[in-house]
Structures are given as structure tokens and as C-alpha cells.
Amino acid sequence: MENNKDKAKETERYVAKEFRKSFSLGIFFLIVTLILPILNQVAKNFMLGNVFGNFSVTYLWAVLLIYIVAWVITIYYVVRTDREEEEH
Amino acid sequence: MIATILVGVIVAISVGVALFSSRFTKSTSEFYVAGRGINAIQNALALSGDYMSAASFLGVAGLVWAVGYDGIWYAAGFFAGWLVLLLFLASPIRRFGAYTIADFVAGRFHSRPLRIAAMLGTLMVSLFYIIPQMVGAGELLGLLLGWNYIVAVVIAGALITIYVVLGGMRATTYNQIIQCVLLWTAMLVVMALALGKFDFSYNNLLESVPAFLTPGLKYDFLNSFALIFGLVLGTAGLPHILIRFYTNPSGRSARWTTVWTLVIIGTFYMMTPVVGLAARSLLGAREVLDAATGEMVARSTNLVLPELARLVGGEGLMGVVIAGAFAAILSTVAGLVIASTGAIAHDLFTMLVPGASDKRQVIVAKLTSVGVGVIAILTGLVFRGYNVAFLVGLAFAIAASTFFPVLMMGVWWKGTTEKGSLAGMIVGMVGSGALIATNLLGLHTLSNPSIITVPAAFLTIYFVSKIDGEPPADTLEFMHKVHMPEKVHGPQE
Numbered sequence: 001m002e003n004n005k006d007k008a009k010e011t012e013r014y015v016a017k018e019f020r021k022s023f024s025l026g027i028f029f030l031i032v033t034l035i036l037p038i039l040n041q042v043a044k045n046f047m048l049g050n051v052f053g054n055f056s057v058t059y060l061w062a063v064l065l066i067y068i069v070a071w072v073i074t075i076y077y078v079v080r081t082d083r084e085e086e087e088h
Numbered sequence: 089m090i091a092t093i094l095v096g097v098i099v100a101i102s103v104g105v106a107l108f109s110s111r112f113t114k115s116t117s118e119f120y121v122a123g124r125g126i127n128a129i130q131n132a133l134a135l136s137g138d139y140m141s142a143a144s145f146l147g148v149a150g151l152v153w154a155v156g157y158d159g160i161w162y163a164a165g166f167f168a169g170w171l172v173l174l175l176f177l178a179s180p181i182r183r184f185g186a187y188t189i190a191d192f193v194a195g196r197f198h199s200r201p202l203r204i205a206a207m208l209g210t211l212m213v214s215l216f217y218i219i220p221q222m223v224g225a226g227e228l229l230g231l232l233l234g235w236n237y238i239v240a241v242v243i244a245g246a247l248i249t250i251y252v253v254l255g256g257m258r259a260t261t262y263n264q265i266i267q268c269v270l271l272w273t274a275m276l277v278v279m280a281l282a283l284g285k286f287d288f289s290y291n292n293l294l295e296s297v298p299a300f301l302t303p304g305l306k307y308d309f310l311n312s313f314a315l316i317f318g319l320v321l322g323t324a325g326l327p328h329i330l331i332r333f334y335t336n337p338s339g340r341s342a343r344w345t346t347v348w349t350l351v352i353i354g355t356f357y358m359m360t361p362v363v364g365l366a367a368r369s370l371l372g373a374r375e376v377l378d379a380a381t382g383e384m385v386a387r388s389t390n391l392v393l394p395e396l397a398r399l400v401g402g403e404g405l406m407g408v409v410i411a412g413a414f415a416a417i418l419s420t421v422a423g424l425v426i427a428s429t430g431a432i433a434h435d436l437f438t439m440l441v442p443g444a445s446d447k448r449q450v451i452v453a454k455l456t457s458v459g460v461g462v463i464a465i466l467t468g469l470v471f472r473g474y475n476v477a478f479l480v481g482l483a484f485a486i487a488a489s490t491f492f493p494v495l496m497m498g499v500w501w502k503g504t505t506e507k508g509s510l511a512g513m514i515v516g517m518v519g520s521g522a523l524i525a526t527n528l529l530g531l532h533t534l535s536n537p538s539i540i541t542v543p544a545a546f547l548t549i550y551f552v553s554k555i556d557g558e559p560p561a562d563t564l565e566f567m568h569k570v571h572m573p574e575k576v577h578g579p580q581e
Binding site for chain 2: 019
């Protein structure tokens with residue numbers, strides 16, 4: 001009985017920890033992605049301004065930034081999760 | 089002629105792989121999940137081949153050509169959804185160890201009505217996804233061989249069905265790997281040659297199409313937001329993608345599969361705006377002269393990429409592109425046929441005939457594949473002329489609304505109940521279907537309904553579960569199984 005309680009507590013702790021990690025990374029990425037159409041609407045001049053050459057802020061965001069952020073989060077998440085599972 | 093030979097080679101390879109793999113498809117485990125023996129890199133290539141459909145290969149470039157920046161939403165959305173899948177669902181779904189989404193929800197809630205709802209949802213999403221692939225196949229073969237659209241759709245559908253029936257998931261996997269390499273390479277070659285027309289300067293390319301770099305040519309703010317919202321969340325609810333995670337040997341392998349997939353599809357989607365904008369600059373306006381009638385006719389957005397390939401690389405490159413596109417269609421529809429077959433032959437049949445032998449289940453699965461193939465052909469004929477990326481966007485909206493909320497809540501919230509999940513799934517499925525239908529009928533302008541139906545499904549699950557207050561008794565065991573590392577409880581079968 002006591003053993004079951006311990007297992008339940010351990011599972012709940014682990015799930016909560018995993019959720020915090022996934023949720024914080026997921027929300028950050030969703031903000032980076034979903035804020036783009038919002039900024040295109042509310043900060044049009046800034047978003048259409050060129051960063052260099054003919055590359056505007058909004059264009060670079062859509063064709064580059066989203067990808068880079070996703071790749072960085074992916075590597076961070078997978079390496080960290082693998083390490084945590086090894087240590088568990 | 090070169091184009092025809094290349095497509096013939098692709099077809100011959102696909103059927104050859106299916107014949108080779110047919111020796112393995114004697115059990116349900118082999119037919120649906122290739123014996124769970126596909127490693128991370130193989131799976132990533134197969135997943136990428138499965139995912140990069142006619143919509144990605146032909147549709148996105150065509151939309152960028154037609155509406156510029158607004159077409160780029162599709163590339164970004166198709167890509168971004170993978171991270172959501174990785175962070176929230178990839179490992180838990182694999183650890184549960186099942187064949188279909190219906191298995192997963194039924195296993196979590198022990199519910200026959202939920203199994204049926206998941207089966208119907210799988211069929212609905214798969215059908216909306218199959219339609220554009222068949223449309224693309226019909227148009228491509230028409231361009232390549234001058235075939236009548238109907239003949240082209242029938243032959244493409246028959247071919248796909250044959251190789252799924254023969255080879256199951258293993259043949260589908262091997263073919264998807266080959267097809268992924270082919271279409272990624274084809275996109276790279278077209279992009280390089282197209283950029284060559286601008287002195288290999290991305291900046292020069294952008295300078296040539298200034299009017300197409302501004303948001304708003306097709307979508308207003310609300311529709312832009314709704315579209316990307318639906319695409320990002322829809323990926324994590326696509327049945328043919330989710331079932332592929334079951335083929336991984338472990339949860340860790342499922343995560344690394346997603347990493348490699350993000351690299352492959354990310355680099356692919358980064359190329360599509362370049363190709364689409366180059367097509368706009370080099371091919372010009374939307375209308376072309378029809379040699380037969382002497383009239384100006386609308387160019388199909390789905391054929392922009394092969395036309396660009398012909399312009400920058402001649403008939404040979406157009407052949408490579410058409411072979412790549414055909415490969416994309418073959419691999420995606422094969423994955424969808426497997427998912428739909430699983431819904432009917434596995435979810436429904438095993439419910440109606442409990443205890444059916446493995447051999448009998450495989451026979452039913454193969455017969456069902458034939459039936460799904462016939463439906464794919466018929467629907468392909470009905471939706472002729474629609475842009476394939478737009479149609480796939482609708483499949484994403486249904487997937488996001490029907491499956492994403494129930495999977496998220498089922499995996500992460502122990503308070504989720506059977507009634508809450510069923511209510512949420514119905515709200516998502518019926519709501520998205522109704523809003524899509526009414527949009528197509530011109531009753532409102534919201535082209536992607538998930539911005540309404542996904543939150544509605546989440547709220548429904550939450551409130552009905554709270555009111556119900558009776559989560560399954562073994563919820564904690566489920567949580568332990570799907571979240572704890574394999575070394576705690578051993579690998580799942």
C-alpha cells in the first residue's frame with residue numbers, strides 16, 4: 001500500500017516536472033510563431049522595415065527566425081530530457 | 089520523354105520495394121508498425137517523406153507564387169507543428185505502445201464510444217488529406233503524359249493501393265525514405281538553378297518581386313492568425329504522423345526521430361519561399377495562353393514548380409520534379425491509407441469481432457486498404473482544381489480540433505474523464521467540419537476554423553470532466569507508463 005503511494009507521488013512529481021519543462025518551452029515557441037501575424041498588424045512599419053538589403057523584419061522572421069528558434073529548443077529539450085532520464 | 093522515364097523508375101522502385109517487403113507482412117504488428125523496429129534516422133526520413141506531401145512540394149511554392157508572403161504561412165506552419173508534437177506528445181504516445189489513435193484513447197479511458205469517435209475522426213482527417221494528394225496526382229500526370237484527369241487519378245490511386253496492400257508499414261517506410269531523399273534533392277536543385285537566374289543572390293530575387301513580400305495579399309489578420317494556429321496545432325493531431333511514432337523502438341528514439349525530422353523538413357520548407365518567389369519573378373502573371381483555344385486561362389498553382397523547373401533546367405529537371413512530386417504523393421497517400429485502414433480494420437473490426445485471429449485481421453486490413461484506395465480515387469475526382477495546400481490546411485484544422493485537445497488533456501491532466509474527452513472530441517470534429525463546410529458555401533470568411541474549435545474543445549473537455557469527476561481508476565498507472573523513462577518500467581510493446 002505504502003509502496004503504491006510512493007509510486008503515485010513519484011509519478012505525479014515527474015509528470016509535473018516534465019509538464020513545466022514542455023509547457024515553458026512550448027509557450028515560448030508558440031509566442032514566437034503566433035505573435036508574427038499580430039506584429040504584422042500592429043507594428044506594420046517596423047515589420048516591413050529592412051534589416052539588410054531587401055530582407056524585411058517580417059520576412060526574416062517567417063523564413064529564418066522561426067526555424068532557428070525551433071531547432072535550438074529541440075536540441076535543448078532532447079539533450080536535457082535524455083540526461084534527466086539517465087539520472088532518474 | 090525523360091520525365092516519363094523518371095516517373096516510371098519511381099513507380100518501378102515503389103512496387104519493387106513493396107514486393108520485397110510483402111514477405112514480412114504476415115502479422116498485424118508488421119502491417120501497422122513494421123514490428124516496431126524502425127530506427128530514429130530511418131523513421132525521420134520516412135516521416136519527412138510521409139509529411140512532405142503534394143501540399144508541401146507543389147502547393148506551398150504555388151501559393152507563394154500566387155500570393156507571395158501569405159503563402160509562406162503554410163511553410164512556417166507545417167514546420168512549427170513538429171515542435172509542439174515533440175514537446176508534448178511524441179514520447180508518451182510511443183511509450184503507451186499501440187497501433188492507432190483510437191487504441192490510445194480507448195486504452196486511456198477504456199471507452200467504446202471514444203474508440204468509435206477516434207476512428208471516425210481518423211477517417212475524416214485522412215480523407216481531407218488524401219483528396220489534395222489525388223488532385224495533385226491527376227494534374228501532374230496530365231502535365232507529364234497528357235493523360236485525361238480521370239485516368240490519371242485512377243491509375244495513381246490504384247498504384248498506391250497495391251503497394252500498401254502488398255507491403256504494409258515496412259514497404260511504406262522504405263518507399264517514404266527513398267521518396268524523401270528524391271523530393272528534398274529535387275527542391276534543392278530547382279532552388280539552386282532558379283537562384284542562378286538572379287546571380288545566386290537571394291537579395292536580387294527579393295528585389296525583383298517587391299509587391300509579393302508584404303503580408304495581406306490573400307489573408308487578413310484574423311485569417312493569417314487562424315491559419316498558422318491551425319497548422320501549428322494540427323500536426324500534433326495527424327493520425328498518419330502519430331502512428332509512425334509507434335514504429336520507434338522507444339520513447340527516446342521517438343524524440344530523436346523528431347529532431348532529425350525537424351532538420352530535414354526545416355531545410356526543405358526554407359527552400360519553398362525561394363522557389364515560389366523565383367517562379368513569380370520568372371514565370372510572371374497568373375494567366376497563360378492556352379494553345380488549343382487561343383484564350384488566356386488561369387495557370388494551376390499546383391503546377392508552378394514543374395513549370396519553373398522546365399524554365400530553369402529543361403525537360404530533364406521538370407522530369408525530376410514531377411518524379412519528386414509523384415513520390416511525395418505516393419508516400420503521403422500510402423501513410424494515410426495505412427492510418428485509415430487501421431481505423432477500420434483494427435479499431436472497428438477488432439471491436440466487432442473480438443478474438444479474431446492475427447491472420448484474419450491482416451486479410452481484413454488488406455481488403456480495407458483496397459476500399460480506402462477506391463474512396464481516395466473518387467474524392468480526387470470530385471475536388472479537381474482546388475489548391476492542394478489549401479485543402480491540406482483544412483485537414484490540419486480538423487486534426488487540431490478533433491485530436492490535439494483530447495491527446496493533450498489525456499496525456500497531461502489526470503482529471504480528464506471519458507465523458508469529457510468524448511464531448512471535447514465531438515465538439516472539435518463537428519465544429520470544425522461545420523465551419524469548414526459553411527466557409528466553402530460562402531456563409532462566412534473564416535477559412536481555418538481551429539482558432540475557435542480548438543479552444544472550444546479544450547474548454548469542453550475541462551468543464552465536462554470537472555462536472556463528471558470520475559477519471560478512470562487506473563489513471564495513475566497510465567501516467568506512470570507514458571511519462572516515466574523506459575528503464576523504470578521496461579520498453580513497451
